[in-house]
Amino acid sequence: MDKKYYSNENSAPSIDSAFYYDGNDLGLTLNGTSASFKCWAPTASNVRLLLFKDSAAKKLCAAKQMERKEKGVWFFSGSYEGCSYYQYEISFGAEIFKVADIWHTVASPDSVASQIAVIEKSEYKNPFKETDYSKAVIYEMHIRDWSRTVNPSSTGKFLEAADPKIISHLKELGVTHVQILPMFDYAQKNSDLSYNWGYNPFHYNVPEGRYVSQGYTDGIQAVKEMQQMVKSFHDAGIAVIMDVVYNHTDGTQNNSLYDMTVPKYFYRLNSEGGYSNGSGCGNEIATNHKMVKKYVIDSLKHWMKDFHINGFRFDLMGVQEQETMSEIFYELKKIDPCVMVYGEPWTGGECAVKNGCSASVACGKNCGVGAFNDDFRDAIKGSEFGGFAKGHVQGIFCDSEIEKGLLGATGKNNRNPSGIPSLSIHYVECHDxxxxxxxxxxxxxxxxxxxxxxxxxxxxxxxxxxxxxxxxxxxxxxxxxxxxxxxxxxxxxxxxxxxxxxxxxxxxxxxxxxxxxxxxxxxxxxxxxxxxxxxxxxxxxxxxxxxxxxxxxxxxxxxxxxxxxxxxxxxxxxxxxxxxxxxxxxxxxxxxxxxxxxxxxxxxxxxxxxxxxxx
Structure with missing residues (x-):
């Protein structure tokens, strides 16, 4: 393949300069029996719209040539021939990829194709009415772990995770928020019933299919079941935080929807042109690239507006720039002043990020981006890294770090330089x-x-x-x-x-x-x-x-x-x-x-x- 179609760290600024698109209409816009499709693929030599009758994208019913417009956007508007699903056929010289639309929000199982459907809008709800994070008590959950409390053979379902038995327990305990491990579509196929936490993203904008009622084919069903889970928590007065993994994808090249749409642009690269690996999972997302940052922010807004998610926990937040995390907070706060934004202030390996978010970030008076306080954690029970260690409660005293932790102050790793105690997330146990x-x-x-x-x-x-x-x-x-x-x-x-x-x-x-x-x-x-x-x-x-x-x-x-x-x-x-x-x-x-x-x-x-x- 001609390398001119690939992005690299030198060409990414040129792409940002020449092709940054600030519109809010990428993906599908539906209008009765007609629709418009916009695919941002600035380095592609050609893009066609493939229309399908079936969710598996086996029965092609029409192929439409898309027109290249300004800012690297390929466009088609017209009848979708009564079809229900679509892919983009994106060409880079002789190499051709058929992919789901990364900007759209409804997809067939396993994100094989995007669905010609839109999510019905409803009024946003957040039962938590405080802007001060410290008024919250956060409780971490994994859908499959909890589904099995009500269905011992379950492989994890949205509708089971908010069962009245579970909600009753949470209310009795007194927590204000549930933080749920990844719920977007991850790389395992729906037919693969093996256990996984879900830190292997495939499509950031659609719900994970394995958590939907088994055998579904309609992507709107996936949407509705996840929405119902969130609503059940909200009806009980419990806000919902989504664990998001905008630091890497499960695969690259032919195993990445993002690489197949704009090769290598969505990832940071090393000096040899390979993928930088700040996530420890083979790649790292380049939120320093303008359209990547836009994609992440648009994705977060989608989860808030369409699913009423009330906050986000960022996995390996250190892979994102401090500036990016601040911008994310400000943008989401426009939707909900009580939104919570926090994350892990570290990376998973040597990272190409510049000024990564390795600590809390103040974004105004008593608000901003929170960070997990591993200093307080380690002082209480012993470090989790560098060998097995004991802490304060086991008799290895760490008095100065205990003092700092109790005050919400920053410790030896400087996780809370903001001076705002509420931005220090205190914990001694999580899924890791x-x-x-x-x-x-x-x-x-x-x-x-x-x-x-x-x-x-x-x-x-x-x-x-x-x-x-x-x-x-x-x-x-x-x-x-x-x-x-x-x-x-x-x-x-x-x-x-x-x-x-x-x-x-x-x-x-x-x-x-x-x-x-x-x-x-x-x-x-x-x-x-x-x-x-x-x-x-x-x-x-x-x-x-x-x-x-x-x-x-x-x-x-x-x-x-x-x-x-x-x-x-x-x-x-x-x-x-x-x-x-x-x-x-x-x-x-x-x-x-x-x-x-x-x-x-x-x-x-x-x-x-x-x-x-x-x-």
Whole structure:
């Protein structure tokens, strides 16, 4: 193939300069029995519109020559011959690709072809009415993991993930948002029923087909089922955050819709002309290219407007430029002032990005792009990288990082230089790495890895110690200034049997069992009580900048926030504390915060006490 059809890092600025298209009508515009189709393919030698009767794009009913217009846009307008699906046949000299429309938002199963249909508009809804992220409590979910709580043989369905049984649990726990692992169409075919988290994007603008009722052929059905899931959460007062992966695609060249539309333009390249690999997955998306940035922002707006998504968690946000993330925030805030935008402030490998978003970004007073605080995470339970490590709750004290984390301040990796505590996303467990229970149980065994039943391995004595460590870890993140985040099942000792990277492991490893909620109700009640206490006292626990955190002795921390003083004791012994000036304490472990008319003068090992100031 003639290299003149390929983009490279030298030609991308020329493409941006000559062919940037600022219109909002790329893809399909439907008008009764006629339609207009616009395909942005500035380096193509020719583009034809292929019309099909069937979703598998086997029955061609017409082929239409598209006309090259300004800014690299190929255009056709007219009758679509009563057909239901279409592809673009894009030529680059002698090489020809047949692809779905990357700008359109409805597709056949596996995104083989785009569908001649549009999504019916409805009024946007967000049950979360705060612009301050710290008023949220975020709960991470994977559709398949949770579907199996209501259907043990499920391979994951939109309609099961918002089952009343699941929503009842979330409401009882008290979370405000669910953050759902990737839901766009990923590379696995619908016929492939094996497990995957979904960090292998294929088409960014359409729902993942494996989460739709099995055997569907109509792309509008996929749209409606995902919309219904979101609506079910909204009706319960729970906002929905979408985990997005605009940092790489599953494949490149013939395995990428984006490469087959504008070869190599959507990706950053290295000095040899190959794909830079800042994602660690073989490529990285070039949001520094103007039309790529436009595509990503248009895609995000689509998910908000058409599906009522209320926020976005950016996977490997460090692959995007800081400027890009700021622009994304400003654009989405125009749709919803209460939208949440945050992500992982790192890359997955050596990255070609310039000024990558490796930290939070202030975008005005008390708002902006949030970032996961791995410094606080590592201080509490031990690092996840560079070898197995213990943290504060296991007795390896990291007092200065604990102080900074409690205040929502930036730590050694400088994740929150914004000075806005709410932009620090606090967590000790997510889908990646060990579950909190597994990490603590392996630590208790004095091992660096383990595969099997960790409850049996640690026994009853170990279980009681791990429970105390787990609840203490939760108290740090839930009561800190900043925005708390917990992983689904963390609140009842979820285990993955020692598997620290379960992205394609079995359902047996990944599935959620609500039986744990009953079995470990003491842990669940502690999480429930902590969340209720935080949400009941937003003037004390949120994004305050006048709080104090002080190390009394190694492992013992005094934390003052608003009307409350909390002593955290990560040591193995009870510790004397100063209760002068306090007449009441708050008990949260029962699941319902309750004010007591006494104050203890000690705090138990691996525990915390909450004092309330005199009125």
């Amino acid at each position: 790495n060990y579950t909190l229970f597994d990490k603590l149980a392996i630590s208790y065994l004095e091992k660096i890895s383990y595969s099997g039943n960790l409850f049996e391995a640690i026994g009853n004595v170990g279980l009681e110690k791990v429970k105390r460590q787990d609840i203490l870890a939760a108290a740090y993140i839930i009561l800190a200034q900043g925005t708390p985040f917990i992983n689904g099942g963390q609140e009842f000792l979820r285990t993955k049997q020692g598997n620290e990277n379960s992205y394609n492991s079995s359902d047996e490893i990944n599935q959620i069992s609500l039986e744990f909620k009953t079995r470990y109700s003491d842990v669940f009640n502690a999480y429930k009580g902590l969340i209720a206490f935080r949400r009941k006292n937003p003037d004390s626990f949120g994004s305050k900048t006048d709080c104090l955190a002080k190390t009394i002795s190694p492992g013992l921390t005094k934390y003052t926030a608003g009307n409350f003083c909390i002593y955290f004791n990560a040591t193995d012994s009870s510790a004397k504390i100063d209760s002068a000036g306090f007449a009441n304490s708050i008990e949260v472990l029962s699941g319902k915060p309750e004010q007591k008319n006494f104050v203890p003068d000690t705090v138990d090992a691996k525990s915390f006490v909450i004092f309330k100031k005199l009125d």
